[in-house]
Amino acid sequence: MIIITRASITDAELDAIRERIEQRGMRTHLSRGVERTIIGCIGDESLLAEVPLRSMPGVEDVVPVLKPYKLASREFAAAPSVVRVGDDPSRPGRVAAFGGPAIAIIAGPCSVEGPDMLRETAEAVRDAGGVMLRGGAFKPRTSPYAFQGLGASALKMLADVRRTTGMPVVTEVMDPRQIDDVAEHADMLQVGARNMQNFSLLSELGRVKRPVLLKRGLSATIKELLMAAEYIMAQGNRDVVLCERGIRTFEVATRNTLDVAAVPVLKRETHLPVIVDPSHAGGVADLVAPLSFAAIAAGADGLIVEVHPDPANALSDGDQSLSLDGFRELMRRLGPFAAAAGRSLGASADGARAGAAA
Amino acid sequence: MTTDPSPAARDAALDTLGRYRQQIEQLDRDLVSLLAKRVALSKEIGAMKRVAGLPTLDPARGAEVTRRAAALARDASLNDEKVRDIFWHVIGLSRAVQVDE
Numbered sequence: 001m002i003i004i005t006r007a008s009i010t011d012a013e014l015d016a017i018r019e020r021i022e023q024r025g026m027r028t029h030l031s032r033g034v035e036r037t038i039i040g041c042i043g044d045e046s047l048l049a050e051v052p053l054r055s056m057p058g059v060e061d062v063v064p065v066l067k068p069y070k071l072a073s074r075e076f077a078a079a080p081s082v083v084r085v086g087d088d089p090s091r092p093g094r095v096a097a098f099g100g101p102a103i104a105i106i107a108g109p110c111s112v113e114g115p116d117m118l119r120e121t122a123e124a125v126r127d128a129g130g131v132m133l134r135g136g137a138f139k140p141r142t143s144p145y146a147f148q149g150l151g152a153s154a155l156k157m158l159a160d161v162r163r164t165t166g167m168p169v170v171t172e173v174m175d176p177r178q179i180d181d182v183a184e185h186a187d188m189l190q191v192g193a194r195n196m197q198n199f200s201l202l203s204e205l206g207r208v209k210r211p212v213l214l215k216r217g218l219s220a221t222i223k224e225l226l227m228a229a230e231y232i233m234a235q236g237n238r239d240v241v242l243c244e245r246g247i248r249t250f251e252v253a254t255r256n257t258l259d260v261a262a263v264p265v266l267k268r269e270t271h272l273p274v275i276v277d278p279s280h281a282g283g284v285a286d287l288v289a290p291l292s293f294a295a296i297a298a299g300a301d302g303l304i305v306e307v308h309p310d311p312a313n314a315l316s317d318g319d320q321s322l323s324l325d326g327f328r329e330l331m332r333r334l335g336p337f338a339a340a341a342g343r344s345l346g347a348s349a350d351g352a353r354a355g356a357a358a
Numbered sequence: 359m360t361t362d363p364s365p366a367a368r369d370a371a372l373d374t375l376g377r378y379r380q381q382i383e384q385l386d387r388d389l390v391s392l393l394a395k396r397v398a399l400s401k402e403i404g405a406m407k408r409v410a411g412l413p414t415l416d417p418a419r420g421a422e423v424t425r426r427a428a429a430l431a432r433d434a435s436l437n438d439e440k441v442r443d444i445f446w447h448v449i450g451l452s453r454a455v456q457v458d459e
Contacts, residue, residue, distance in 0.1 A: 011432060015425045022421030027446070030439060 001048060002063050002075055003039040009058035014039070017056050024048060029071070033078025036060070040076045042234075069226040069270075071233040072240070077271035083239045085132060085211050086168030086187040093166040096131040098241045099273030102344045104302035105334075106170060106275070107327055108134035110317040111147065112154035115161075120309050122165045124324040128331045129345060132188070133161060133169045134304055139316060140174055140194050147315045155185040162187065170213055170304075176204040183210050193217050193245055193280075196228050206235020213304070215243040215277065218256065222265055229272060241273045242266055243304060244295075246281030255283020255320070258291050263298040275302035279320045285311065288322055289330050296337045305330070393448065397455055404456030414456050420449045 003017060017039060018028040026043035041048065045064065053062050067073050082099040098104050107125040112118050112135040122133045137154035139147065150157075158169045168187035173179055174195060182189055188211045195201055196217035205212050212232055216225045229240045244263060246256025258281035266274045276295035278288045292303050308314045308321035322330060331345070338345040363371070407414055424445045431441035 011438075012429070015428055019421045019425040022424065023418040025415075025417035 001041040001045050002065055003041070003053060003059055004061040004063065005037045005039065005058050006060045007036060009037060013056075013058035017053065017059065020051055020053065020056065021048065024051065029076070031076065031078045036078055038076065038078050040065075040070065042070060067269075068223070069230040071238070072226050072229045072270045072272055074269055074271050079271070080267075081238070081271045081273065083211050083241050083273050085170070086162075088187070091162070091187070093162060093168065094131070096168050098275065099301050102131075103296060103300070103334075103338050103341075104132065104275070105130045105331070105345070106132040106134050106302065106304040107307045107322075108169075109136070109308045109314065110306050110321060111136040111139050111149050111315055112157050112171075113150070113315050115157045117309050118157050118161050119164065121307055121324065122161045122167055124309075124327065125307060126165050126167050128328045130327075130331070131167070133158070133165070133167045134190075134306075135169065135171055136316070137171050137182070138174045138178060140172070140192050141316070152181065155181060159185040173201070173205070176201050179204055179208060183208050186210070188213055188241075191215060191228075193220075196220055196225065199231055202228055202231035203235050206232040206237045208237060210237075211239035211241060212237060213241050213243055213275075215245050216247070216259075216262070218248045220247075222262055222269070225266075226270060229270070241275060241302075242270070243275050243277055244281075244300075245277035254281070254287065256281050258282065258294070260294050260298050263295060263300050267299050273301040274299075275304055276300045277304045279304075279306035279317070279322075283320050285320055285322050285326065288320070288326075289333060292330065292334060293337045296334065296341050296343070299341065393451065396448065397451055400452035401455045407456070415453065420446075420453075423449060 005014065014030070014037070021028050021041050024047040026041050026047055029040040029042060031038045031040065053059060063075065065073055065075055070076055080099055082097055085096040085098070086093055087095045096104050107130045109117065109121055118135060125133060135154065135158055136149050137151055137158065139149035141148060155171065158171055162169050170188035170190050171182060171186045172190040172192050173182045174192065179189070189205060189208065190213040191201065191205065193215045196215060197220070214229055214232065225242060229242060232240050244259055246258045249257040251257050258276070258278065263274055263276065278291035278295060282288060282291050288305060295303060305327065306317060306321040307324065307327045308318065309324055311318045311321040311323055314321055335345055404414060424442050427445040428438040428442050431438040
């Protein structure tokens with residue numbers, strides 16, 4: 001249930017409403033917007049059946065949230081959420097914002113293969129207008145015999161490159177036991193498609209003070225994706241970015257089928273930012289640009305793109321990686337699509353660190 | 359960004375910083391000791407509730423405590439949402455010892 005309040009409501013009135021709700025054993029969550037403030041009620045709504053909330057001072061409307069995801073639902077927030085990555089005073093560097101006016105582009109290698117290739121890629125990504133670096137340390141491969149990633153040493157390389165380039169980094173976490181280590185080195189923690197419904201992992205990520213990039217499962221519905229986000233948010237971490245990365249269909253010409261419609265559907269259903277992974281969706285480098293254009297046209301808040309200095313010799317997913325030149329070309333071509341969607345590309349004023357200079 | 363300070367100014371600043379940190383440490387000790395007192399008192403309250411035949415869990419009381427804390431926080435120019443969160447945890451500490459009895 002959400003309570004929409006009048007613009008003129010006072011703090012004391014808000015307190016009184018929240019106390020009435022919390023008296024019944026529920027919790028409340030406040031979302032302040034420019035035009036209205038919303039009190040979200042978390043818990044068993046039947047407990048509020050007898051409480052005359054509508055007549056309390058300052059209340060404009062009381063609306064039941066019938067959807068199973070509450071914290072993630074669009075109604076729960078006064079405005080779409082902006083998730084800021086790298087906004088940690090102990091870490092000098094840039095901040096990437098998802099869900100603001102600028103479309104945020106994350107790029108980097110599928111897996112971290114060494115410090116030199118990572119630095120070379122990071123600098124190229126940054127100079128072309130990318131706002132974040134991606135790079136796999138722990139790789140969930142379909143085959144146990146495929147390259148599994150460099151693990152802990154890759155995490156250190158990512159942290160080093162963040163220090164030298166100032167770009168926040170995102171990397172995948174596969175197991176709750178890796179969370180502390182990954183959170184120490186990375187600025188954003190990614191849940192891969194294959195782990196989208198690993199509920200113990202999701203709950204643990206809810207207790208971490210770092211934003212989470214949650215990728216849609218290969219065969220997951222939009223509702224299941226939102227329920228997975230709810231798992232993270234229910235534990236207290238509200239900084240979740242959703243990622244559409246293609247779903248499994250009967251089509252074999254592409255690696256997965258990019259569900260373009262998922263973007264506007266998600267934007268309608270949730271206040272969370274939504275980004276698209278055109279690399280995994282298409283599975284080949286040629287499809288990255290057209291799928292990126294489609295994503296931006298559909299309203300995506302960002303992209304996550306695989307880039308490698310030498311795709312032909314990449315240790316994983318070389319077929320779908322753009323070369324550094326290919327990425328620069330993509331960024332040039334994205335500009336007009338972003339403008340047509342009423343957005344800017346790359347870092348914006350929104351991406352500057354709040355408060356003091358770096 | 360600040361420009362390079364003189365060595366004397368730098369030493370003085372480091373000195374003050376050290377003293378402030380000591381004060382913070384003392385405040386943290388006080389906070390923990392106050393929490394321990396609160397938990398001990400809650401334990402007594404739990405025992406009295408049982409004698410008086412009252413239910414151990416009292417959500418209305420928790421709601422009142424957080425409402426008051428939020429109002430005090432605003433008066434003290436603190437972020438009241440964060441203080442609310444802290445108080446739900448404080449209440450959780452107290453509730454745990456009452457339920458565990």
